[in-house]
Amino acid sequence: MDKEQLMSEPRKARERLVLAYLDAFDQCDAENVSRILQKAEQDPVLEKMIWDVHATYQTEQEYEGHEKDVALVRELLQRHVSSGWTERSVLTDIPPLTVSDVIAQMQSEAVVNGEVRHEFTSLAFQLRQSSKQLPENMGLQGVRKLFQELGIQASKQLQRIFSEAALVLISRRDQGIAQLAAARRQRAKALQSAEQSDKEQR
Amino acid sequence: MEETKTMLESEGEASTDPLTTALLKQFLGKEAAQFIGILRSYISQYHIASGDEEVQDVALELFHDVYIEAMRSLTHFDPDRPPRAWLLGIAQNLVKRQYTATMRRKQNEIRFSELAQRNQDQEMDADPLERFFMQNSSGPEQQVEASENVKYLFSQVPQEYQAILRMWYIEDLEGAEIAERLGCSYSSAMVRLHRARKRLQDVILKEKGGRNG
Numbered sequence: 001m002d003k004e005q006l007m008s009e010p011r012k013a014r015e016r017l018v019l020a021y022l023d024a025f026d027q028c029d030a031e032n033v034s035r036i037l038q039k040a041e042q043d044p045v046l047e048k049m050i051w052d053v054h055a056t057y058q059t060e061q062e063y064e065g066h067e068k069d070v071a072l073v074r075e076l077l078q079r080h081v082s083s084g085w086t087e088r089s090v091l092t093d094i095p096p097l098t099v100s101d102v103i104a105q106m107q108s109e110a111v112v113n114g115e116v117r118h119e120f121t122s123l124a125f126q127l128r129q130s131s132k133q134l135p136e137n138m139g140l141q142g143v144r145k146l147f148q149e150l151g152i153q154a155s156k157q158l159q160r161i162f163s164e165a166a167l168v169l170i171s172r173r174d175q176g177i178a179q180l181a182a183a184r185r186q187r188a189k190a191l192q193s194a195e196q197s198d199k200e201q202r
Numbered sequence: 203m204e205e206t207k208t209m210l211e212s213e214g215e216a217s218t219d220p221l222t223t224a225l226l227k228q229f230l231g232k233e234a235a236q237f238i239g240i241l242r243s244y245i246s247q248y249h250i251a252s253g254d255e256e257v258q259d260v261a262l263e264l265f266h267d268v269y270i271e272a273m274r275s276l277t278h279f280d281p282d283r284p285p286r287a288w289l290l291g292i293a294q295n296l297v298k299r300q301y302t303a304t305m306r307r308k309q310n311e312i313r314f315s316e317l318a319q320r321n322q323d324q325e326m327d328a329d330p331l332e333r334f335f336m337q338n339s340s341g342p343e344q345q346v347e348a349s350e351n352v353k354y355l356f357s358q359v360p361q362e363y364q365a366i367l368r369m370w371y372i373e374d375l376e377g378a379e380i381a382e383r384l385g386c387s388y389s390s391a392m393v394r395l396h397r398a399r400k401r402l403q404d405v406i407l408k409e410k411g412g413r414n415g
Contacts, residue, residue: 040287
């Protein structure tokens with residue numbers, strides 16, 4: 001196929017091929033994937049379309065997988081570590097987590113490296129003093145929504161790192177709350193038995 | 203990406219064309235992250251590895267193998283073209299080999315051609331809805347009926363996908379126009395369209411099953 005032919009090739013015909021490629025990929029139909037890639041070798045426009053769309057598809061699938069993991073962890077925690085959820089009354093004793101806590105966590109653990117390092121520096125500058133409380137959902141969707149509210153634009157990679165750092169902090173805070181609740185129960189028990197023995201002595 | 207950087211610096215000396223080798227190295231260096239991402243999806247899709255870490259490790263190995271294979275067959279590569287599809291083709295062949303080997307190891311003789319047989323009765327590259335209506339609308343009356351069928355089928359797809367299907371099939375918009383209407387990137391629009399078509403395909407299969415059963 002020469003250049004002129006390529007230019008006249010309707011875009012929608014190429015898009016059908018991109019969709020056919022994704023269909024074949026989803027069905028593990030290697031023959032058709034290879035066949036379409038062979039066509040793409042002759043057509044740089046189609047080639048670029050396949051490359052970009054597949055990369056986006058893969059990113060979204062990993063993103064969804066991460067969301068599912070977050071939901072599963074939350075569900076498991078709710079089921080098996082009920083203290084973190086049932087002892088709501090002690091929540092006020094440990095200050096709520098804020099956006100600046102997460103930024104500090106990311107800085108102290110040096111979790112941001114490579115390509116997003118520069119982006120993080122700018123993000124940290126904007127958010128290091130933010131007293132905005134973290135919402136309940138700190139999965140990727142939650143982070144995206146939070147950033148929208150704060151008027152922040154950040155890459156998916158940085159959103160993911162932020163989400164992970166926030167989840168670490170939330171988990172630590174929940175552990176702290178559980179320990180505090182256990183200490184309170186212990187103290188209440190001790191008080192009760194002290195009162196009991198006082199009564200008995202009287 | 204330290205591993206890929208080291209690899210690109212240390213290998214590929216077997217090539218006879220230093221300029222092409224340099225171009226390929228430059229391309230892989232620049233697009234490594236995206237390429238490895240696509241390789242990860244091949245690996246997950248063909249169940250060659252599971253779990254984030256294992257998939258990433260296998261993807262890095264595969265990236266390495268693709269690079270070596272590309273260097274070996276450099277004579278088949280036209281340096282005037284971008285190498286994406288060519289590299290993906292190599293990756294696809296390597297994945298296919300690995301998949302077949304894994305299957306054999308598991309004493310399961312499923313071959314790729316057998317997996318592809320699912321599509322045997324489907325016209326190549328044909329769209330599910332277009333295929334469905336090609337079979338069901340020959341005259342004007344059937345076309346009216348087909349249009350009613352379209353409405354019905356779209357109503358069976360989750361609402362979030364109905365608009366994009368309408369744009370693609372009824373308004374005959376291109377991906378870029380759909381992206382503009384949805385206010386998202388071109389690639390995201392195409393991915394959304396792909397997901398919507400998958401749902402539509404499921405609805406059509408269900409309808410077919412209902413009629414036959």
